[in-house]
Amino acid sequence: MRKRLLALLGILAIMFTAITPSFAAEGRVLMKAPAKDAAFVASFPGFKNMSVDTFVRKIGLQEGLVIRQSRIENGKIIIPPSGLYYTTRTNLAKVLQGDKVLILGKIYTLVDNGTRFDVIKDVEVKKGGSVPLGDGTKVLELSSISLDGDGFEAPKAEFQILKPSGNYYGHSFPVATDAKLINITTGTLNNGTSKHAGSYLPGEEGQNWQVEYYDSPVATSGQSYLVVDEVTTGGAKVKEFGTGAINWMLLTEKDPVEMVLGPGETATLGDYTVKVTEVTANSATVELIAKDGTVTKKVLGPVTPEVLKYLPADEVNRNKMVVRPAKEDVQVQLDLYRTPFRDGKVALVGYTDLFKLNNPDKWPSDPRFIARPDT
Amino acid sequence: MLENDQEIILDSTNNVFVGPDGYFKVVIDEFDGQTVKAWHVEDANGNRTPNLAERAKGKHIDVLINADNRTVWHFGNRIATTLIKELETAITNLEQ
Numbered sequence: 001m002r003k004r005l006l007a008l009l010g011i012l013a014i015m016f017t018a019i020t021p022s023f024a025a026e027g028r029v030l031m032k033a034p035a036k037d038a039a040f041v042a043s044f045p046g047f048k049n050m051s052v053d054t055f056v057r058k059i060g061l062q063e064g065l066v067i068r069q070s071r072i073e074n075g076k077i078i079i080p081p082s083g084l085y086y087t088t089r090t091n092l093a094k095v096l097q098g099d100k101v102l103i104l105g106k107i108y109t110l111v112d113n114g115t116r117f118d119v120i121k122d123v124e125v126k127k128g129g130s131v132p133l134g135d136g137t138k139v140l141e142l143s144s145i146s147l148d149g150d151g152f153e154a155p156k157a158e159f160q161i162l163k164p165s166g167n168y169y170g171h172s173f174p175v176a177t178d179a180k181l182i183n184i185t186t187g188t189l190n191n192g193t194s195k196h197a198g199s200y201l202p203g204e205e206g207q208n209w210q211v212e213y214y215d216s217p218v219a220t221s222g223q224s225y226l227v228v229d230e231v232t233t234g235g236a237k238v239k240e241f242g243t244g245a246i247n248w249m250l251l252t253e254k255d256p257v258e259m260v261l262g263p264g265e266t267a268t269l270g271d272y273t274v275k276v277t278e279v280t281a282n283s284a285t286v287e288l289i290a291k292d293g294t295v296t297k298k299v300l301g302p303v304t305p306e307v308l309k310y311l312p313a314d315e316v317n318r319n320k321m322v323v324r325p326a327k328e329d330v331q332v333q334l335d336l337y338r339t340p341f342r343d344g345k346v347a348l349v350g351y352t353d354l355f356k357l358n359n360p361d362k363w364p365s366d367p368r369f370i371a372r373p374d375t
Numbered sequence: 376m377l378e379n380d381q382e383i384i385l386d387s388t389n390n391v392f393v394g395p396d397g398y399f400k401v402v403i404d405e406f407d408g409q410t411v412k413a414w415h416v417e418d419a420n421g422n423r424t425p426n427l428a429e430r431a432k433g434k435h436i437d438v439l440i441n442a443d444n445r446t447v448w449h450f451g452n453r454i455a456t457t458l459i460k461e462l463e464t465a466i467t468n469l470e471q
Contacts, residue, residue, distance in 0.1 A: 036457070044422070086395055
């Protein structure tokens with residue numbers, strides 16, 4: 001019996017493995033660029049550019065289309081899997097702020113998202129080579145190694161993150177370890193060089209050609225960081241690299257429902273009733289009551305200066321500001337960026353008709369297409 | 376981004392690929408089995424791009440549409456100088 005069960009589990013595992021690669025990177029033309037002689041259309045009515053208001057600012061939204069790696073073979077025109085993609089960009093879209101995304105001509109609110117942090121350690125990368133990140137749909141590429149611009153040999157490496165779209169992440173990671181360069185991570189330059197402002201000529205008291213070359217084995221950009229052990233003319237040893245990625249997003253096409261409620265007051269949010277049972281100076285207890293009487297109750301907050309410092313990025317504290325039922329079809333959140341507590345009441349923002357997109361996931365209304373939050 | 380899950384195969388008979396939610400179409404207008412002589416992208420309202428076959432001389436149907444989109448522009452930026460030179464040549468040819 002035990003052997004049969006193990007055999008059955010083995011078959012299930014094989015089936016699962018066979019089903020999963022539909023979304024995987026293997027066999028797809030992810031991280032590839034279009035041909036250099038691709039047709040270029042600077043603007044076209046079918047792909048929109050617009051600006052929308054959020055709770056805190058204006059943001060720009062732009063759509064586009066890319067076809068890459070297409071070919072003619074045996075009398076047919078072939079576009080490989082992932083070779084045709086619709087792309088939509090929102091500059092630095094964040095949750096909690098009512099930020100929007102434009103998808104296929106419709107405006108959606110980015111209601112919430114989940115993230116992960118991918119770390120790689122102790123890998124050697126040759127010049128021009130790369131190492132996979134996370135689920136393998138992105139890589140850390142050692143794009144170039146250059147010698148110091150002043151003519152002596154001191155290799156400097158530049159790493160870039162190559163994304164599924166074939167684009168590089170906007171920030172590169174330049175690093176060097178050569179002994180002829182002063183490692184500024186030891187504190188050099190923290191207080192400057194003690195020079196006075198002005199122009200210096202070569203000489204021991206002036207511009208010193210023996211020592212004044214600086215670099216670092218560490219490069220950073222926001223949460224992303226790169227630390228190298230060694231850079232040579234042929235490659236680099238990465239000690240550690242870390243960068244974030246989105247795991248899922250919650251979106252809705254419906255407008256937000258704004259509520260200001262005191263203790264005991266209620267409001268309607270789609271199929272739910274929102275009831276506030278307690279309001280303090282920096283928190284509110286909120287109940288989401290479903291039609292069948294199921295109650296989801298949560299204390300939203302506390303909103304403190306310390307917590308606000310890292311919002312909306314801090315996912316753990318952000319979760320304290322929102323409540324969703326198990327079905328995740330609606331969300332209520334503190335109106336955090338527009339005075340949430342006033343006159344003994346709490347200002348709330350509610351969203352209905354939520355849908356969740358995992359990374360990656362089928363596009364709900366057209367499963368011929370895979371949605372990836374990365375661009 | 377929304378990307379095609381399965382391979383897309385087009386020819387003179389099956390000459391239209393409809394994009395996600397019917398938002399746009401890729402239309403092959405003229406194909407002799409080896410060279411795409413004419414093709415275009417069409418939006419849901421019937422707006423059409425010009426014939427897109429010229430730059431690649433019909434060898435493929437790679438395309439970049441809408442330079443205001445940063446993903447598109449990052450690729451466009453790599454060929455911007457080439458595009459300007461091609462435009463200059465086209466203007467010169469028209470003037471002759």
